[in-house]
Amino acid sequence: DTGVSQNPRHKITKRGQNVTFRCDPISEHNRLYWYRQTLGQGPEFLTYFQNEAQLEKSRLLSDRFSAERPKGSFSTLEIQRTEQGDSAMYLCASSLWEGGRVNSYEQYFGPGTRLTVT
Amino acid sequence: KNEVEQSPQNLTAQEGEFITINCSYSVGISALHWLQQHPGGGIVSLFMLSSGKKKHGRLIATINIQEKHSSLHITASHPRDSAVYICAVSNFGNEKLTFGTGTRLTIIP
Numbered sequence: 372d373t374g375v376s377q378n379p380r381h382k383i384t385k386r387g388q389n390v391t392f393r394c395d396p397i398s399e400h401n402r403l404y405w406y407r408q409t410l411g412q413g414p415e416f417l418t419y420f421q422n423e424a425q426l427e428k429s430r431l432l433s434d435r436f437s438a439e440r441p442k443g444s445f446s447t448l449e450i451q452r453t454e455q456g457d458s459a460m461y462l463c464a465s466s467l468w469e470g471g472r473v474n475s476y477e478q479y480f481g482p483g484t485r486l487t488v489t
Numbered sequence: 490k491n492e493v494e495q496s497p498q499n500l501t502a503q504e505g506e507f508i509t510i511n512c513s514y515s516v517g518i519s520a521l522h523w524l525q526q527h528p529g530g531g532i533v534s535l536f537m538l539s540s541g542k543k544k545h546g547r548l549i550a551t552i553n554i555q556e557k558h559s560s561l562h563i564t565a566s567h568p569r570d571s572a573v574y575i576c577a578v579s580n581f582g583n584e585k586l587t588f589g590t591g592t593r594l595t596i597i598p
Contacts, residue, residue, distance in 0.1 A: 404585060408530075413493075413575055413588030427583055460530050468584065476520045476584050480532040 373397055375481035377463050383487045384453055391449045392484045396465030403446050404478060405438060406462040407431065414462055420446060421468065453488045460485050492516050495576050495589035503597055508563040510592045512576030515557065522586065523550050523561045524575040532575070535561070568596045 376395045384390050396403050402421050406414035417436070418428045422443035432438075435453075440446040450457055464478040494513045502508055514521070523536040536543050536550040538559075543550050547566075552559040563570055573593050577586040 402584070406586070406588075411590075413577070413590045414532075414586070416585045416587070419583060419585055427585065462530070462532065464532075464586075466584065476579050477534055477537045478522075478579075478584075478586065479534065480524075483530040483532075485530065 375463060375465050375479050377461075377481040377484050379484060380482060381485050381487075383489065386453055386455060386488055388453055389449065389451045390453060390486065391447055392461055392486075393445060393447050394463030394465075394481055395445045396463070397467075397479055398444075400465035400467050400479070401443070402466045402468045403440055404464045404466075405446070405448055406464065408460040408462060408483075409458075414460075417448075417461075450486075453486075455488045458486055458488045492587050493576055493578055493589040495592050497592060498590065499593045499595075501595045501597065502566055504567060506566050506596075508561075508566050508570070508594065508596075510561045510574050510576075510594070512559045512561070512589055513557060514559075514576075514578050516578065516587075517581065518578040519581045519584065520579050521552050521559050522577045522579065523559075524577060524588075526573040526575060526591065535574075563594075566596045568598050571595050 378393045404419040405417040408414040420440040435451045438448045460483045462483045463481045466478045520539045525533045547564045549562040573591040575591045576589040
């Protein structure tokens, strides 16, 4: 399958623990986005990469959050010292950005990782 | 005021009815996206448009750039259309998506 994959699909952790999520984008896609969605709300932007460079981080991304895309392929999102407010669905999306061409704007989403902090 | 507003928040209709979901936005955009989210969380892109109208099967999306407004229509609705429909806009340059809060559609047989 050549879609976006995310692991794990579900994670339950105790407050204060660290968690790490992984996203594998569509192989030729150079852009990778992380979003967070809380219950009943639309997703919110967290950060994005172009190849291995992290180009923008939302102010939602506190210093407990860190994301990497070391070789420009898969990405990890780590949350340290989790809090109950971190409970959400974490979504990854990828796209092929080629400058001004319209087709470069479509994002393909993974199934998400649902985090529950108890 | 949110940058992307959707209406209605919830919509229940009988099978076969014509469905319209509206989206208004307040910022300059590179494109507007209509997305579908089923229980369990997976998001599927339905349409991406920057002008005019697009059609795919029973789904039609329109956008009016001057009025900063888009509509998603579903003809001959079916229970399998039941899902959350989300409008999102992408910014020039970084193309990050700003999402509406979604419209929960329920089609009753």
